[in-house]
Amino acid sequence: MSEFDVIVIGSGMGGMTTATALSRLEHKVLLLEQAQSIGGLTHSFSREGFSWDVGLHYCGLFGRDQSAGKILDWLSGGTIEFRSIGTVYDTLHFPDGFDISVARPEAAYKMELKDRFPDNAAEIDTYFEAIESAETAATMVAGGRSVPEPFRAAQRWLNRRKIERWVGRTTGEVIADIITDPKLASVLSAQWGTYGGKPKEASFGVHAIIMRHYLEGAGYPVGGASSIAAGLVPVIEAAGGSARPATPVAAILFEEGKAVGVRTSAGEEFKAPAVVSAIGAGETVKRLLPEDIREQDWAREIASFKPAVCHFEVYLGFEGDIARHGATRSNHWFHENWDTDDGIWAVADGSPIPMLFVSFPSLKDPEHDPGPSNKHTGQAMVWADWSSVAEFADREPGELAAEWTAFKQSVEAKLMAFFEEKFPALAPLVVYRELGTPLATAAFTRHEKGGFYGVETTPRRMLSEALAARTPVPGLFLTGQDVMTPGIAGALAGGMLGAAAVDPRVYRKFDW
Numbered sequence: 007m008s009e010f011d012v013i014v015i016g017s018g019m020g021g022m023t024t025a026t027a028l029s030r031l032e033h034k035v036l037l038l039e040q041a042q043s044i045g046g047l048t049h050s051f052s053r054e055g056f057s058w059d060v061g062l063h064y065c066g067l068f069g070r071d072q073s074a075g076k077i078l079d080w081l082s083g084g085t086i087e088f089r090s091i092g093t094v095y096d097t098l099h100f101p102d103g104f105d106i107s108v109a110r111p112e113a114a115y116k117m118e119l120k121d122r123f124p125d126n127a128a129e130i131d132t133y134f135e136a137i138e139s140a141e142t143a144a145t146m147v148a149g150g151r152s153v154p155e156p157f158r159a160a161q162r163w164l165n166r167r168k169i170e171r172w173v174g175r176t177t178g179e180v181i182a183d184i185i186t187d188p189k190l191a192s193v194l195s196a197q198w199g200t201y202g203g204k205p206k207e208a209s210f211g212v213h214a215i216i217m218r219h220y221l222e223g224a225g226y227p228v229g230g231a232s233s234i235a236a237g238l239v240p241v242i243e244a245a246g247g248s249a250r251p252a253t254p255v256a257a258i259l260f261e262e263g264k265a266v267g268v269r270t271s272a273g274e275e276f277k278a279p280a281v282v283s284a285i286g287a288g289e290t291v292k293r294l295l296p297e298d299i300r301e302q303d304w305a306r307e308i309a310s311f312k313p314a315v316c317h318f319e320v321y322l323g324f325e326g327d328i329a330r331h332g333a334t335r336s337n338h339w340f341h342e343n344w345d346t347d348d349g350i351w352a353v354a355d356g357s358p359i360p361m362l363f364v365s366f367p368s369l370k371d372p373e374h375d376p377g378p379s380n381k382h383t384g385q386a387m388v389w390a391d392w393s394s395v396a397e398f399a400d401r402e403p404g405e406l407a408a409e410w411t412a413f414k415q416s417v418e419a420k421l422m423a424f425f426e427e428k429f430p431a432l433a434p435l436v437v438y439r440e441l442g443t444p445l446a447t448a449a450f451t452r453h454e455k456g457g458f459y460g461v462e463t464t465p466r467r468m469l470s471e472a473l474a475a476r477t478p479v480p481g482l483f484l485t486g487q488d489v490m491t492p493g494i495a496g497a498l499a500g501g502m503l504g505a506a507a508v509d510p511r512v513y514r515k516f517d518w
């Protein structure tokens with residue numbers, strides 16, 4: 007007899023969603039997390055009275071009357087609340103002082119684009135029609151992977167033209183087909199950092215899902231991202247399950263070709279009839295499966311995907327009235343040139359930072375108490391190439407320590423110089439700063455090469471049938487962002503697909 011009905015490995019948004027959904031349907035779930043706390047990229051950390059989220063700046067669709075918000079309400083019993091971050095959620099900055107606000111609702115953003123690009127009004131309408139159609143196609147493809155044959159094959163065949171047109175081509179290809187003004191094309195692809203695939207590589211389907219999920223506005227969790235785990239873990243425990251941090255899983259156990267449990271790094275074994283991995287599809291295949299299963303076609307296909315982009319981030323603590331000195335609830339995207347494909351920083355080759363994202367989370371959280379010294383937070387993030395840190399990875403402790411320290415200081419100085427240039431009045435209010443590196447992401451989340459968005463977001467990934475929540479191995483399931491799309495809403499949807507693959511009653515809770 008197993009003590010648990012289901013084991014979920016990894017406690018990010020995906021793993022927590024799967025575990026909580028199954029708990030809501032009275033399964034006893036064991037949720038195992040390698041890190042010291044539950045939450046994965048929804049984790050928050052504090053230093054000297056400041057607190058930051060590691061993987062959430064803004065989310066779409068989490069209003070109580072919106073699709074992700076309704077699911078979260080069902081999971082948490084209404085204990086987690088997202089509030090709007092305001093009408094303008096992104097401000098895009100291009101060279102020569104060309105700035106443009108991205109505001110809700112969709113009609114407002116469209117109007118702004120048409121005001122700024124009056125000669126391209128018809129093309130702008132075509133683009134908005136394209137993302138709507140592409141969102142439907144991409145959701146069908148990604149969600150459909152979990153639908154049993156022969157329905158899945160029939161669905162794909164019936165929609166094959168739409169799928170090839172929108173999901174099978176890159177963001178850059180589709181936008182170039184629709185938009186004749188290169189500057190407008192850059193504006194429309196400027197937020198690719200929200201899914202981590204530059205325009206010439208990412209599927210237009212992923213672009214469409216993520217761009218559209220923000221169109222009716224963005225929200226931020228009251229109390230910060232850690233409120234998500236605080237709201238979900240009690241539901242898992244109330245159903246007789248358990249969420250255990252500091253418990254890395256070393257292997258998934260199989261008997262007669264069926265997944266039957268896991269072994270932790272400490273050698274403890276847990277058995278259950280269903281094992282769901284939420285650590286990332288690539289990481290699952292490469293690290294937790296025995297060789298005979300790793301050699302199966304579906305697993306080899308997953309292993310062939312590259313990890314997504316990694317990042318550097320400087321966490322800032324301010325004292326003072328940051329709103330009066332230039333900070334906003336809207337995020338800022340600074341593009342240093344008009345080529346949005348050129349947004350990934352390769353530190354090692356000495357090139358300047360091409361693109362910086364800045365967010366002020368304390369202004370977004372209605373529960374933030376600045377205290378007597380008026381404490382506020384900011385985050386400045388750069389998308390980077392793993393080659394930037396490759397020479398420091400896999401070193402023994404102490405090896406290259408001096409070089410690593412010097413490297414970090416130089417990266418932090420460059421980020422700070424960029425930040426100060428864009429926010430000169432805010433820089434003097436900084437009283438605390440700390441650099442996050444791709445090596446830290448790799449250590450805290452165990453994502454391969456710090457690829458926090460999971461596997462690549464190319465058309466090949468989107469069209470891959472290998473990324474289904476139900477694997478061909480009985481008892482083994484995948485969940486999280488890789489079975490749907492990157493992002494908190496994507497991981498939630500992937501989490502629901504993972505739960506539905508274990509217990510189809512979960513499908514009834516979908517309201518997409």
Ligand SMILES: Cc1cc2nc3c(=O)[nH]c(=O)nc-3n(C[C@H](O)[C@H](O)[C@H](O)COP(=O)(O)OP(=O)(O)OC[C@H]3O[C@@H](n4cnc5c(N)ncnc54)[C@H](O)[C@@H]3O)c2cc1C
Pocket residue numbers: 015016017018019020021038039040041045046047048060061062063064065066253254255256284285286289317319387450451452453458459485486487488492493494495497
């Ligand atoms: C800097 C940054 C900013 C972001 N901003 C946003 C944003 O504003 N909006 C948005 O929607 N998305 C954002 N994202 C993306 C979003 O955070 C992710 O897409 C999402 O959280 C992924 O969820 P997940 O559950 O699939 O993966 P994860 O949260 O990475 O969870 C995987 C978990 O598995 C655990 N694990 C790994 N190996 C093992 C093992 N062997 N045993 C046990 N546990 C293991 C890890 O520790 C981790 O907790 C951001 C990400 C980052 C890094």
